[in-house]
Amino acid sequence: MKQLPQEFYATMEQLQAVDFVLVELTLYLDTHPDDYEAINQFNQFAKERKRLKKVIESTYGPLQQYGNSYSGYPWNWNDGPWPWQL
């Protein structure tokens, strides 16, 4: 089974860090709806996540399904490794 290069794990970790920040900010903003800086930060990180997702998916295939990710050719969303196999 093909081994994934090291930078794949590095970029996935960055994606995980950005996701965590987004989760924290979402929970924070639920109780602080009018915090302007936090909303700015949230939008910046959302944009950053889209960029990271594009970078990862352009080389390693779709991360999610049902239209959340573009598909490669041939239909490859069920190729390994799965998230729990990383």
Add this chain to the structure above:
Amino acid sequence: MSTHRRVWYPYASPFDPCPPITAKTYSTPPNLFLGFQPPNLEQFTPMQALRTGTLWKVFYDPWYSPYEAPRDGDHI
């Protein structure tokens, strides 16, 4: 290092079968003292936030047991 612990001293009866535990500690995480979170708190970097488990530095609590020495990998 972590000041998030408080101690209380249970009563030890002379008729206790086992040697008494004189001091008992309990964890008091920072969120107990903060109440409603003020805006614009100082934050960790994303990677640090992932490691420490919180985005805001003030909420960081490694939650060590009293018998556990703090490891060097922590971000304070």
